[in-house]
Amino acid sequence: MRSGVRLGIDVGRARIGVARTDAGGMLAVPIETVPRAADGDADVRRVLDLAEEYGAFELVVGHPLSMSGASTPSTDDAVAFAERLSSAGASVRLVDERLSTVSAQQALRASGRSTRTQRPVIDQVAAVIILQHALDSERASGNPPGRAIPSHEGPSTL
Incomplete structure (x- = not known):
């Protein structure tokens, strides 16, 4: 199991949920909901700023098949x-x-949140679920989860 902080990203049409791990890469926690940028790269910049702020070495993006x-x-x-x-x-x-979103809705409902009060945090909870699943998968298999997206700019800056 690789140690270090990772960010989990739940990409939605209107919002992007972001979660992070602890430094040991054991536990995922929610951190922010980023609004999608209609034009430009403000959403990408914000996620990259969060990655830098938390010292993340990897971003785990949910692949919604x-x-x-x-x-x-x-x-x-x-x-x-x-x-x-x-x-x-x-x-x-x-x-x-x-x-992941269905699981997030069920978890929030079980905690007593109404559908109306779920909206501000549902994307963050989905990001936590995605990231925790990735951590658990890596822990069980010994291999990085999912598939890597090749960088177009050479070595990672994260």
């Missing part, structure tokens, strides 16, 4: 966002995130 494993418009959006992060020099891995 359909239940059958097929690509969807959300899949294409998440991959494009991951590629933008990678093009900026970040080390990025795509990890299967099927049912």
Whole structure:
């Protein structure tokens, strides 16, 4: 198991949930919801700023496939966002995130949050679920989770 901080990213159409690990790479916690930028790269810059702030060596981006494993418009959006992060020099891995939002909604409902009060944190909770799944997978297999997005700028700056 590799140690060090990673960020988990849940890419949505309107918002991006961000979570981080502790320095040992054992536990994921929520940190922020980033608004999607309609134009420009403000969302990418904010995620990269968070990665620098927390000293993350890797970004784990949720890969939202359909239940059958097929690509969807959300899949294409998440991959494009991951590629933008990678093009900026970040080390990025795509990890299967099927049912992460459903799991996040169930967890928030179980904690007593109404659907209306879930909105501000649902993306962060989904990012925690994605990141914790990646950590657990790496711990069990001994291999980095998911698949790496090749960097277009040479070695990672993260």
